[in-house]
Amino acid sequence: MQEFAVRITREHQAADPYFYVPFDVPDGVTRIDVTLSYPKSEGCVVDLGVLDPRATDYPTERGFRGWSGGARDRFFVATDDATPGYIHGAIPPGRWKVMLGLYKIPDDGVEALVTIDYDSSPRAIAPQSVRQFPIRKGPGWYRGDLHCHTFHSDAAGSPELLHAAARQAGLDFLAVADHNTITQRRYFHPHSSPDLVFVRAMEVTTAIGHANVFGVDDWIDFRMTRPEHAHTLARLVHERGGLLSINHDKPTIPWDYELPKIDCMEVWQSHWLAWNWVSLERYQQRLASGLKISAIGGSDFHQPARLMPEGPLVLARPTTVLHLEELSEEAVLGAMKSGRGYVTESPTGPHLELTANGEPMGSSVAGPVAADAQVRGAKGDKLMWFDASGIIGDQVIEADDWTGQYVGAPDRFLRTEIVAAASRGGIVETFREALRGKGLPWQLCEDDLANRTIRRAISNPIYCRPS
Numbered sequence: 001m002q003e004f005a006v007r008i009t010r011e012h013q014a015a016d017p018y019f020y021v022p023f024d025v026p027d028g029v030t031r032i033d034v035t036l037s038y039p040k041s042e043g044c045v046v047d048l049g050v051l052d053p054r055a056t057d058y059p060t061e062r063g064f065r066g067w068s069g070g071a072r073d074r075f076f077v078a079t080d081d082a083t084p085g086y087i088h089g090a091i092p093p094g095r096w097k098v099m100l101g102l103y104k105i106p107d108d109g110v111e112a113l114v115t116i117d118y119d120s121s122p123r124a125i126a127p128q129s130v131r132q133f134p135i136r137k138g139p140g141w142y143r144g145d146l147h148c149h150t151f152h153s154d155a156a157g158s159p160e161l162l163h164a165a166a167r168q169a170g171l172d173f174l175a176v177a178d179h180n181t182i183t184q185r186r187y188f189h190p191h192s193s194p195d196l197v198f199v200r201a202m203e204v205t206t207a208i209g210h211a212n213v214f215g216v217d218d219w220i221d222f223r224m225t226r227p228e229h230a231h232t233l234a235r236l237v238h239e240r241g242g243l244l245s246i247n248h249d250k251p252t253i254p255w256d257y258e259l260p261k262i263d264c265m266e267v268w269q270s271h272w273l274a275w276n277w278v279s280l281e282r283y284q285q286r287l288a289s290g291l292k293i294s295a296i297g298g299s300d301f302h303q304p305a306r307l308m309p310e311g312p313l314v315l316a317r318p319t320t321v322l323h324l325e326e327l328s329e330e331a332v333l334g335a336m337k338s339g340r341g342y343v344t345e346s347p348t349g350p351h352l353e354l355t356a357n358g359e360p361m362g363s364s365v366a367g368p369v370a371a372d373a374q375v376r377g378a379k380g381d382k383l384m385w386f387d388a389s390g391i392i393g394d395q396v397i398e399a400d401d402w403t404g405q406y407v408g409a410p411d412r413f414l415r416t417e418i419v420a421a422a423s424r425g426g427i428v429e430t431f432r433e434a435l436r437g438k439g440l441p442w443q444l445c446e447d448d449l450a451n452r453t454i455r456r457a458i459s460n461p462i463y464c465r466p467s
Helices: 010-015 159-169 185-191 229-239 276-288 329-338 424-435 446-451
Strands: 002-008 018-025 031-037 045-051 064-069 074-078 094-104 110-119 136-149 173-176 197-199 201-206 209-214 243-246 264-269 294-298 319-327 341-344 351-356 364-366 369-376 382-387 390-396 401-408 413-419 455-459 462-465
Touching (some): 002 018, 002 094, 018 110, 031 045, 031 094, 045 074, 064 074, 094 110, 136 159, 136 197, 136 209, 136 264, 185 197, 209 264, 264 455, 294 319, 294 329, 294 341, 294 455, 319 329, 351 413, 351 462, 369 382, 369 413, 369 462, 382 401, 390 401, 424 446
Parallel strands (some): 136 173, 173 197
Antiparallel strands (some): 002 110, 018 094, 031 110, 045 064, 136 319, 209 243, 319 341, 351 369, 413 455
């Protein structure tokens, strides 16, 4: 056993948000146990992870062996198994590093103790899980959640429970984006099937911004320490053929890095009242600046240790709905990138399909525009039309199966939203019931519930240019 006592100060945090405790692993070790002790409190939070000798300075492509953030104070890595969030496999001898993420450090610093124990008992080297490539044939609208978590990062629930929740919600695809790790794939790779396709994902998580990486086999180094590292992140993702999406760009964790080249933006996370009007307005501004970014949504649901009943604060609230020629991971990623879909409040939320000059969402059209918005399940609510200047039209949705129309020359793009009108009172009441007598979350006030515009669905844009 080895013990390392370290004192961490605000000066360390300002210099680098990651503090490294090196330790030497002798030849023949088959298991490493690490424990972190410090006086954890609301104002003192230290994250935990580990690198093996292959790791380099940022950005490294090899040597990552696990991360649990502030969710755990101990872990093990062995040749045949590992704590959720950590990667099992061969234990190379040499200098390893415990990573301490300096999330919250008190003014007077913190004393931390890192304890490391080795075991050399004979153990097999277990293989990693093998990715599956399931396909469900047939074109149509497919529903999924693009942002959720298991106990491989900071949720209490297992992958098995999250899988059950996705089946309960009636989803077709699911992206499990645990924080800064990809070890959730131990379960999701072999369990991906035509009934429920699992999309490879990882949430790059830092103190000043979160982003989802989709469709990449490799772990992506999250140790961003400079504003320009956002561009490094985009390069790492795109070199590997993946998609990059900024998450929940709103209070309490907005995107405070430079804006890199992103493919998607999470315009809606959790219940609409969780400050999503902020992220939607930032999306509108980016479109108006001339950027082409697909809108997606995700619940950011952290699976509890039991299966929750359906409701407004669980998995797939909101739901991303994509039009696919077939259900497969490749098709999901392609539709996400092209913007062929919309975000709706739940798996049974309103349908919103926008076409312009006969072209689908995500397309580019020229000249005057004749657009249709097919809406189902939102009678009495409002359909709003937007271009780069803001609102350019609104219509009352007159039936549960109804088509709104727009003719004109939109500036740069055309998109639509369904805004709650007739349904507003019921949405607010259901939200209150889900709180079970607790106070309003997310620093909301009663005025927000009474007056905030509530969206029920948001389409992707169609890009417009003069003829």
